Amino acid sequence: MANPGYPTFDQLKIFLAVVDEGSFNGAARKLNRAVSVISYGIVNLEAQLGVSLFEREGSRKPKLTEAGQAVLSEARGISNDVDGLRAKVRGLLEGLEPEVTLAVDVLIPSRRVAVILREFQFAFPTVSLRLHAEALGAIAALVLDGTAQLGIGGPVIADDPAFERSSAGSIELIPVAAPTHPLALIKQPSPGVARAYTQLVLTDRSPLTEGRDFGVMASRSWRLADLGAKHALLLEGIGWGNMPREMVQDDLAGGRLVELHLPDHRGGNYPLSALWRRDQPPGPATQWLLDRFVERGASDPQPSL
Template sequence: MKLGEPTLDQLHIFIAVAEHGSFGGAAKAMGRAVSAVSYGIAQLEAQLALSLFDREGSRRPVLTPEGEGLLAEARAVVDGVDALLAKARSLHAGQEPSLTLVIDVMVPGEVAARVLGNFRRMFPTCALTLRIEGLGAVAACLIEGGADLAIGGPVIGDHPALERQAVGELDLVPVAAPSHPLARPDVAPGESRRHLQLVLTDRSPLTEGREFSVLSPLTWRLGDLGAKHSLLKEGLGWGNMPLGMVAGDLASGALVELDLPEKPGAHYGLSALWRRDTRLGPAASWLVDAFRDGLGD
């Protein structure tokens, strides 16, 4: 049996009747005559060679088993077309069809999650690719063309290929387990150099050979901030951490803030970064504002 090809309008009518429970309700919702709705359903049933509604014994049409089985498929087709049209409208309006965002590992996870959740609701047709990197690797993604926008730290400085807009800053504090020798009061100058320092490593050649707040010649280089956090709590070394990430540990006593004479803690400035030879579209511009608002809370 050769089946016909239903039209999008017929599928809309089918869904409307199923949702409103009557031809009259569907007609009112769609701004159509009842006869037009009835005709649309009859045509769809003829195209599919199936009865979609049981009209006998009741004034209200009831979905047949075949109709129930096809309703989800009809909704999927209509939703897909609606998404296609929404994306086409956004492209006409200048919105990016896709966006690759790189976020510095130092950005608080709760801020990133809140911003990205709101982004998906605001820009449902923009396909977002997310990367998490540390230090110079954030800017490297932009310079090498692998990203459109980044929220990164200050380690690159004013690179000639990048535009920069400040969006906030984090407090970094030196911490260690309470059993660590540096956790005692009145630590002598230079004492920190005698103990293992846990350091977030930079995998980017942009900053190869540079050190960031490294005091000790004894270091473990870690590419993951979460791993560094775990090793600090185990008492295996000391190191700087974002205050927000360790606030709970400081409150519970799992970690203590170190009072070192060198004062290695610092403010870690965060900026939105993008290539100077590109222009931010509506979605990317929204992200810049959202991260600035989120980091300023």
């Protein structure tokens, strides 16, 4: 059984140019080569592969054979891979990071993150990205240990001298509960009444702030490591708790949750900061992300927590 040879990348470029331009003359103009060089390149490619790529009779315009059609998709894939490799190396030579790891607070609306990352993919197609969604001190912990180059998180360990930071807006938090919860049934809650009911609290998975409470006022609480789990328990009427307004606005509109108007706990704005290590200044792609989160946060309400 015959084995195909090893075509050169130049031969594949010639093949793709003939297909794209629709003629040997067009490929010659595109590649700034003589027509004879184009013809010779195709003959050599066919010899290497052991198949005919173009039909030689019955048409003045080059027409792919069945084998040519099969080779075409593979040739395009190889060409795209090589172009991607060259772009990545060009970025490295210019100081562009090959990969960026971003850590974001789970309280940040996913829509905001998704829009920024979609723009990032367009702006830096050769840069890989790793995304961590964490809570409270875990954001800073990932930046501190070098796992993430950039963190977008809340007001924890803000005085650590290892960090540089920039304000990145805020998230509006409101106390909510299911409409069947006892707190939701009280028309005019008195101060302190919420302390008697179980509060659902997002716990911290980071040792940096382990054991510290944020926004806890009830004498009884359930601590959860996942915001989605907290949301699900709130919908089931298991306790009350603070949630980002944007995340629960559909539940409020649909009557699945109600906003609690507690005289001593009205919620507030959870301030966000962009964090990076002082000894590891952001590269071009990381700086772009930092700027976008800061710009997007500029239109948020002023933090009050």
